[in-house]
Amino acid sequence: MAKHDERRGELRVLEREHRTNNEKVESEKTLPVYDATVLVGLRTTVFDAAIERVEDDGEVTIELPKLQELLAAAAVARCLMPIKLRGAEIKTMRRLMKMTHAELAERLDPKTAAETVSRWESEAQPMGGYAEKVFRLVVCEQLKNDAPGVNYNASMIAHLAVLDPWKADESFQVPPVGLWLCRLKEQCSGNIIDAWNEKKAA
Amino acid sequence: MVGAAQPHYVTETQILRRVANDPNCGWRFTKHAEQEMGNDGWTADDVKHAVMNGRVILEEHKRDVLWRVVGRDFDGNQIQVVVAVYEGSIKIKVVTAF
Numbered sequence: 537m538a539k540h541d542e543r544r545g546e547l548r549v550l551e552r553e554h555r556t557n558n559e560k561v562e563s564e565k566t567l568p569v570y571d572a573t574v575l576v577g578l579r580t581t582v583f584d585a586a587i588e589r590v591e592d593d594g595e596v597t598i599e600l601p602k603l604q605e606l607l608a609a610a611a612v613a614r615c616l617m618p619i620k621l622r623g624a625e626i627k628t629m630r631r632l633m634k635m636t637h638a639e640l641a642e643r644l645d646p647k648t649a650a651e652t653v654s655r656w657e658s659e660a661q662p663m664g665g666y667a668e669k670v671f672r673l674v675v676c677e678q679l680k681n682d683a684p685g686v687n688y689n690a691s692m693i694a695h696l697a698v699l700d701p702w703k704a705d706e707s708f709q710v711p712p713v714g715l716w717l718c719r720l721k722e723q724c725s726g727n728i729i730d731a732w733n734e735k736k737a738a
Numbered sequence: 739m740v741g742a743a744q745p746h747y748v749t750e751t752q753i754l755r756r757v758a759n760d761p762n763c764g765w766r767f768t769k770h771a772e773q774e775m776g777n778d779g780w781t782a783d784d785v786k787h788a789v790m791n792g793r794v795i796l797e798e799h800k801r802d803v804l805w806r807v808v809g810r811d812f813d814g815n816q817i818q819v820v821v822a823v824y825e826g827s828i829k830i831k832v833v834t835a836f
Contacts, residue, residue, distance in 0.1 A: 557802045557824050574772050577781035589766070593801055597766040597831055600782070607783055624779075631812045632783055 562592045571712070572600060572610075577628035579712040580610045583735055601717060602730060607632055608682035609732035613713040615672040616692055620700045622710070623659040626671065630657070633678045644670050669693055685720055685731030747794035750805055757823050757830060758790045764829040771832045778835070780817065785835050788817040804833060 570586035573579050575598075587599040600606055611629050614621075621629075630640050630653070637657075638650040644667060655661035663671065673693045680688055701708040714735035719728055757763055765786065767775075775785060792809025802822035810816055822831040 557822050558826075574776040575767060575782040577783065595768060597768050598772065599764055599766045599829075601764070603765050603782060603786070607781075628781060628783075631781070631787075634812060636812070 563590045564588070570598070570600075572606070573712065575600060575603075576607055576610045577632075578610045578614050578625055579710050580606075581712040581714050582606070583714060583716040585715075585717040602732065605682045606715065606732050608679040609686050609715055609734070610713050611679050612676050612683040612686045612688055613715070613734050614710075615675050616686070616688060616696070617710070617713070618696050618698050619710055620698055620702070621663065621668060621671070623657045625710075626653075626663065627657040629671075629675045633675065640671075640674075643674055665698065668698065669696065672696070683732065684722070684729070685718060685733035687734070747797065747805070750794040750797065751792075753825060754792075754794055754805060754807065754821070754823055754830075755790065757825055757828055758786070760828050762828055764827075766829060766831045768831065768833055771834050774835050780811065780835060784811040784817065785819055785832055787811055788835075789819055789821060789830065789832075792817075792819070802831070 565588055566584060567582075567586045567588050568584055570582045570588075571580075572582045572586065582600060585601060587601070589597050589599065591597070611632055614625060615629075630637070633640070635643065636650070637653040641648040641650045641653045644653075648667070652661065656663045656667075673690060676688050676693060677690070680686075715732045716735050717730055718733040720731045720733075721728055765782065767782065771785075775781070788809030788811055789807050790809075792807040794805045795808050796806035798804040798806070798820075804820050804822055807819045807821060808816065809819065817835055819835045820833040822833060823829075824831070
């Protein structure tokens with residue numbers, strides 16, 4: 537009986553061991569510039585923050601600190617860019633807000649159909665100028681708390697003169713949002729926080 | 739018809755969800771995972787959502803202990819993600835997604 541218990545004890549230890557990985561990092565560095573477009577889903581460049589690790593077997597991994605805040609900051613910064621939103625960007629932002637097509641349609645206007653949102657995302661139907669402004673406003677209001685480093689207020693959306701560069705040039709590419717991690721002092725609490733801040737082109 | 743018994747990785751799923759839902763969890767992506775995600779149009783947020791709400795269906799012992807997780811993105815599409823979970827340091831390495 538005692539032996540049986542001992543064996544059970546051993547098994548428990550093994551069970552504990554098998555589910556815990558140990559980090560095997562060979563080298564680690566912060567990349568000065570990193571194209572985070574794939575991970576974010578919006579054209580984004582991250583400065584002095586992406587951590588590249590090389591493990592002892594040569595496997596390379598990328599870690600973006602404060603990932604959720606990065607996604608929110610990229611979305612808010614893109615909404616403040618006066619360039620028409622593409623379908624894929626609308627889709628990324630909707631998912632970031634954790635909304636279904638129907639929920640977003642309802643939030644924009646009760647008369648908007650879920651199918652219309654789906655058509656905007658697949659670019660089967662262009663999003664109208666008014667709807668796009670309301671959409672940008674919804675995104676910024678929903679995500680602004682996770683993006684305290686991006687300078688935003690609702691009037692910035694109201695005054696946005698949105699351009700459609702694809703009318704003149706079909707191959708036009710949206711310039712990437714540049715973000716870097718900085719330390720901010722929160723206005724209300726006075727706490728020092730790390731936040732993604734927009735890096736404006738010089 | 740009764741099929742072959744499938745292991746239920748209940749404990750592993752609990753650990754995975756606990757680590758993944760920790761606000762301080764660090765998410766690492768291998769170059770391979772990033773490439774696969776780009777090919778399928780999935781973002782880090784989609785993969786995170788699938789892992790946070792998914793369940794472990796397979797354990798593989800390679801250099802790391804890898805768990806294959808089946809989950810869904812916000813639109814209900816199925817994503818399978820292979821992860822290594824570092825419980826001690828609260829990190830998840832995404833090895834691949836398909």
